[in-house]
Amino acid sequence: MSRPLILVTNDDGIMSPGIRKLIKIMNSFGDVIVVAPNSPQSGKSHAITIEGGIKCTKVIIDDGPQIEYSCSGTPVDCVKLAVYKLLERKPDLCVSGINHGSNSSVNVIYSGTMAAAIEGYIEGVPSIGFSLLDFSKDADFSEVDKYIKYITTVVLNNFDNKNICLNVNIPKRLKNISIKGIKVCRQAYANWAERYEEKIDENGVKTYWLTGEFINFDSGKDTDEWYLKNHFITIVPIQVDLTNHNNLPLLNKLILNE
Amino acid sequence: MSRPLILVTNDDGIMSPGIRKLIKIMNSFGDVIVVAPNSPQSGKSHAITIEGGIKCTKVIIDDGPQIEYSCSGTPVDCVKLAVYKLLERKPDLCVSGINHGSNSSVNVIYSGTMAAAIEGYIEGVPSIGFSLLDFSKDADFSEVDKYIKYITTVVLNNFDNKNICLNVNIPKRLKNISIKGIKVCRQAYANWAERYEEKIDENGVKTYWLTGEFINFDSGKDTDEWYLKNHFITIVPIQVDLTNHNNLPLLNKLILNE
Numbered sequence: 011m012s013r014p015l016i017l018v019t020n021d022d023g024i025m026s027p028g029i030r031k032l033i034k035i036m037n038s039f040g041d042v043i044v045v046a047p048n049s050p051q052s053g054k055s056h057a058i059t060i061e062g063g064i065k066c067t068k069v070i071i072d073d074g075p076q077i078e079y080s081c082s083g084t085p086v087d088c089v090k091l092a093v094y095k096l097l098e099r100k101p102d103l104c105v106s107g108i109n110h111g112s113n114s115s116v117n118v119i120y121s122g123t124m125a126a127a128i129e130g131y132i133e134g135v136p137s138i139g140f141s142l143l144d145f146s147k148d149a150d151f152s153e154v155d156k157y158i159k160y161i162t163t164v165v166l167n168n169f170d171n172k173n174i175c176l177n178v179n180i181p182k183r184l185k186n187i188s189i190k191g192i193k194v195c196r197q198a199y200a201n202w203a204e205r206y207e208e209k210i211d212e213n214g215v216k217t218y219w220l221t222g223e224f225i226n227f228d229s230g231k232d233t234d235e236w237y238l239k240n241h242f243i244t245i246v247p248i249q250v251d252l253t254n255h256n257n258l259p260l261l262n263k264l265i266l267n268e
Numbered sequence: 269m270s271r272p273l274i275l276v277t278n279d280d281g282i283m284s285p286g287i288r289k290l291i292k293i294m295n296s297f298g299d300v301i302v303v304a305p306n307s308p309q310s311g312k313s314h315a316i317t318i319e320g321g322i323k324c325t326k327v328i329i330d331d332g333p334q335i336e337y338s339c340s341g342t343p344v345d346c347v348k349l350a351v352y353k354l355l356e357r358k359p360d361l362c363v364s365g366i367n368h369g370s371n372s373s374v375n376v377i378y379s380g381t382m383a384a385a386i387e388g389y390i391e392g393v394p395s396i397g398f399s400l401l402d403f404s405k406d407a408d409f410s411e412v413d414k415y416i417k418y419i420t421t422v423v424l425n426n427f428d429n430k431n432i433c434l435n436v437n438i439p440k441r442l443k444n445i446s447i448k449g450i451k452v453c454r455q456a457y458a459n460w461a462e463r464y465e466e467k468i469d470e471n472g473v474k475t476y477w478l479t480g481e482f483i484n485f486d487s488g489k490d491t492d493e494w495y496l497k498n499h500f501i502t503i504v505p506i507q508v509d510l511t512n513h514n515n516l517p518l519l520n521k522l523i524l525n526e
Contacts, residue, residue: 063475
């Protein structure tokens with residue numbers, strides 16, 4: 011492949027440390043176009059803007075060679091706008107992140123970061139979402155370079171113009187424990203047990219604030235949750251057929267084609 | 269089962285004709301609690317509100333026996349708030365819709381209606397999303413009653429407290445063609461070829477408006493797209509493991525556990 015065209019986006023917004031780091035890494039691989047939200051879009055999942063217009067402005071944020079657009083839409087809007095409007099050709103790679111926080115297990119469903127990568131995949135662009143298990147604005151990205159470079163190289167070398175989408179999660183940097191390696195694995199079966207805090211807003215109206223606790227129901231040792239707990243980077247390949255194929259025979263028996 | 273507790277929601281908003289119809293139908297099955305968005309939330313997918321509070325108000329919209337809450341959040345917020353805050357016990361069924369427009373094939377990924385049903389499923393509640401292939405506010409719901417009742421009965425009778433999520437799409441009412449029956453099938457492989465219309469807003473700023481064309485890449489005769497085209501109601505059972513299990517062996521070869 012000649013110098014690849016790489017689309018970079020995220021859900022934490024174009025100014026977040028995670029995407030600034032990812033842009034720097036991607037500049038070493040190819041021509042980088044950033045199309046990212048102008049404000050935080052965490053938890054926006056695969057939302058698209060259909061009841062209004064999206065604003066999109068060319069911006070210069072630092073002195074790298076990348077070209078950058080700041081957009082008023084969701085992460086998925088950014089990818090669609092890039093592919094269908096802003097870019098002259100289909101990118102060779104779409105990377106999203108580095109997210110501040112985990113997108114392992116069921117989080118993939120809620121994540122704007124992963125939705126952007128999944129949208130790239132739907133559009134036929136090899137795509138990777140990167141997430142670091144550290145919500146802090148000052149998250150330590152110092153160990154991530156070589157792993158992100160390695161995974162990006164594998165995708166560019168083996169999936170040129172092929173359908174692939176990877177959900178990559180990186181353990182939080184701990185003082186005494188290094189990352190042990192990379193594991194390809196499946197999404198753990200887990201959930202959030204939610205609580206809602208009640209607060210009174212400035213107009214005296216009661217509001218409910220989401221908070222919750224992640225619960226892993228999956229004791230499998232082949233899951234992202236297991237490997238992350240054991241200090242491995244996890245790679246879960248992603249697909250978008252939501253059909254529950256296991257349910258088809260039973261439902262075919264129950265539903266009469268009247 | 270004694271009289272079931274049924275949670276009703278949607279993405280078109282609590283005042284839309286589709287949900288008013290669905291509430292009426294569900295009143296014949298059990299005790300109905302409506303927790304639905306106070307404004308249109310189409311295309312909101314699995315988005316959740318994490319950077320603010322949700323307002324939620326008890327409302328009376330018509331003279332049915334149902335209890336109704338109008339919420340400022342997304343469809344998924346409505347389901348979470350219902351299950352974790354508003355309801356005294358876990359509902360026996362969660363129904364979402366009737367959506368004005370198709371949620372077949374890849375649309376399931378973008379749909380707020382289906383995201384609400386999927387959230388119900390994630391929370392362990394048997395769930396059904398209903399959609400009519402008619403965007404009109406005056407959509408003709410006259411044929412849908414018996415089919416929605418039939419599918420609801422099948423779920424209540426066979427999946428009490430079991431994991432099930434159904435994506436039900438109903439063909440548009442045509443003058444000379446009746447619905448031919450119900451088919452259990454898989455999600456077609458399809459996509460949207462997007463276009464963006466450029467408009468100048470009231471401040472003179474360029475905005476991009478999403479519009480697109482649905483493209484079905486799937487020639488299979490066992491898909492929702494095929495059956496809808498042939499005037500059948502389609503039922504696609506849904507699951508939320510996005511792992512691309514087919515990719516695992518190849519990736520395991522390519523990724524060295526260094």
